[in-house]
Amino acid sequence: MGKTLSILTKNFKNINVDTIDDYLAAGGYEGLRKVLSLTPAEVIEVIKASGLRGRGGAAFPTGKKWEQAARVKEDSYILCNADEGEPGTFKDRYFLEFDPYRIFEGMTIAAYTVGGREGFIYIREEYRRQREIVLKALEAARAAGFLGKNILGSDLSFDIKVVSGAGAFVCGETTALIQSMEGGSGRPKIKFQRTAVSGLFGRPTLANNVESYCVVPILFTKDAPVYLSQGTEKSKGSKVISLCGNVERPGVYEVPFGITLREIIYEIGGGIKNGREFKFAQIGGASGPIVSKSLLDLPYTYEDFGKKGYSLGTGAILVADDTNSVAEFMVTIQEFFVHESCGKCTPCREGNRQLLKLAHKIADKKATVEDFLTVKRIANVMNKCSFCGLGTAAPTAMVSAIQHFYDMYN
Numbered sequence: 001m002g003k004t005l006s007i008l009t010k011n012f013k014n015i016n017v018d019t020i021d022d023y024l025a026a027g028g029y030e031g032l033r034k035v036l037s038l039t040p041a042e043v044i045e046v047i048k049a050s051g052l053r054g055r056g057g058a059a060f061p062t063g064k065k066w067e068q069a070a071r072v073k074e075d076s077y078i079l080c081n082a083d084e085g086e087p088g089t090f091k092d093r094y095f096l097e098f099d100p101y102r103i104f105e106g107m108t109i110a111a112y113t114v115g116g117r118e119g120f121i122y123i124r125e126e127y128r129r130q131r132e133i134v135l136k137a138l139e140a141a142r143a144a145g146f147l148g149k150n151i152l153g154s155d156l157s158f159d160i161k162v163v164s165g166a167g168a169f170v171c172g173e174t175t176a177l178i179q180s181m182e183g184g185s186g187r188p189k190i191k192f193q194r195t196a197v198s199g200l201f202g203r204p205t206l207a208n209n210v211e212s213y214c215v216v217p218i219l220f221t222k223d224a225p226v227y228l229s230q231g232t233e234k235s236k237g238s239k240v241i242s243l244c245g246n247v248e249r250p251g252v253y254e255v256p257f258g259i260t261l262r263e264i265i266y267e268i269g270g271g272i273k274n275g276r277e278f279k280f281a282q283i284g285g286a287s288g289p290i291v292s293k294s295l296l297d298l299p300y301t302y303e304d305f306g307k308k309g310y311s312l313g314t315g316a317i318l319v320a321d322d323t324n325s326v327a328e329f330m331v332t333i334q335e336f337f338v339h340e341s342c343g344k345c346t347p348c349r350e351g352n353r354q355l356l357k358l359a360h361k362i363a364d365k366k367a368t369v370e371d372f373l374t375v376k377r378i379a380n381v382m383n384k385c386s387f388c389g390l391g392t393a394a395p396t397a398m399v400s401a402i403q404h405f406y407d408m409y410n
């Protein structure tokens with residue numbers, strides 16, 4: 001299958017994760033060995049130079065985040081966000097299931113770099129099988145001396161525990177995740193200081209997505225030049241996507257940044273299922289935009305999507321064929337957000353309910369021009385005033401659908 005890569009994902013379905021041996025034979029922990037010969041400042045420089053941006057959705061520069069965390073003098077908790085609640089997103093599940101040692105290696109590099117002794121992987125509650133795999137792999141890594149005291153004979157002592165997610169989409173948001181870990185209700189919390197300074201139990205915390213941690217070891221191995229030669233100047237390397245919906249070959253794929261949506265859907269995904277026509281795709285999960293045919297040749301990069309006011313989100317790409325109704329899809333999306341809004345703030349709690357009513361009206365072909373303007377007004381307030389990213393991003397689908405498919409609502 002042309003266009004897909006096998007650098008970050010080379011171990012998927014190729015190694016036995018019951019023992020650590022296959023991971024080691026495939027070059028595992030070479031990155032950590034190299035890192036232990038560098039200073040934390042040098043490690044951060046390598047990550048900054050790679051241009052790595054967080055793969056959890058917000059695309060915050062990883063090097064910058066680690067630099068902020070490293071400035072804090074106390075030890076940090078090293079937190080791995082494997083909550084993966086965004087609809088259509090299932091790429092982190094593959095890392096947990098098919099390459100768990102890579103996650104541990106990335107987190108251990110983080111512990112060395114920012115200063116940390118304890119790590120947590122917060123795994124989506126529904127991922128029970130993956131949780132068992134990770135727990136078993138942790139034991140194997142510990143027995144082989146890659147976790148615990150004086151890792152690889154160095155001064156570094158670090159271990160990882162697993163925490164089960166609280167079962168709500170919002171718990172993937174860092175502050176809500178932390179609240180739920182502390183035993184509170186999983187709702188976002190105001191940040192007076194950065195998480196790097198005050199996070200879990202008020203202690204310094206470095207929080208990253210599964211895929212972000214998994215990219216890090218590569219940057220310190222012989223695969224680094226190959227990995228970094230992929231993509232574009234501003235979006236280097238690869239992205240792991242979860243392709244789903246009406247395509248012939250749905251699945252998890254590693255793609256170079258810069259590939260077009262058309263290539264992803266037709267070459268990697270094998271085209272639209274049952275020979276139907278493409279109608280729209282939703283990029284980055286339920287919080288992402290709906291794009292029409294006119295954007296099929298848009299390169300899949302942070303910068304190209306950014307110019308349109310969109311983000312790549314989590315890497316989910318959901319494809320719909322010509323039998324699907326955009327308006328009915330909007331109803332489903334809004335039902336999701338009404339269900340998942342935690343209710344803490346008015347713009348999100350009430351805004352999503354109003355958008356759902358309007359989505360129904362549109363789907364029933366009863367909407368007026370004033371209704372479409374109301375969608376935009378509500379979206380604007382939600383976007384500017386919601387307390388967390390769930391509320392700010394919730395109207396993206398509806399607003400972009402109106403932009404691309406206005407005629408279809410009439």
Ligand SMILES: Cc1cc2nc3c(=O)[nH]c(=O)nc-3n(C[C@H](O)[C@H](O)[C@H](O)COP(=O)(O)O)c2cc1C
Nearest residue numbers: 054055056081083084172173174208209212389390
């Ligand atoms: C509603 C909501 C859900 C989120 N869910 C996840 C998630 O499941 N996994 C994740 O890594 N980040 C999620 N995030 C983003 C995190 O808040 C955070 O930005 C990310 O974990 C940081 O890691 P990164 O910099 O490596 O991407 C979510 C954000 C919001 C607003």
Ligand code: SF4
Nearest residue numbers: 343344345348388391
């Ligand atoms: S934006 Fe939504 S999910 Fe976030 S705090 Fe407000 S009500 Fe809760």
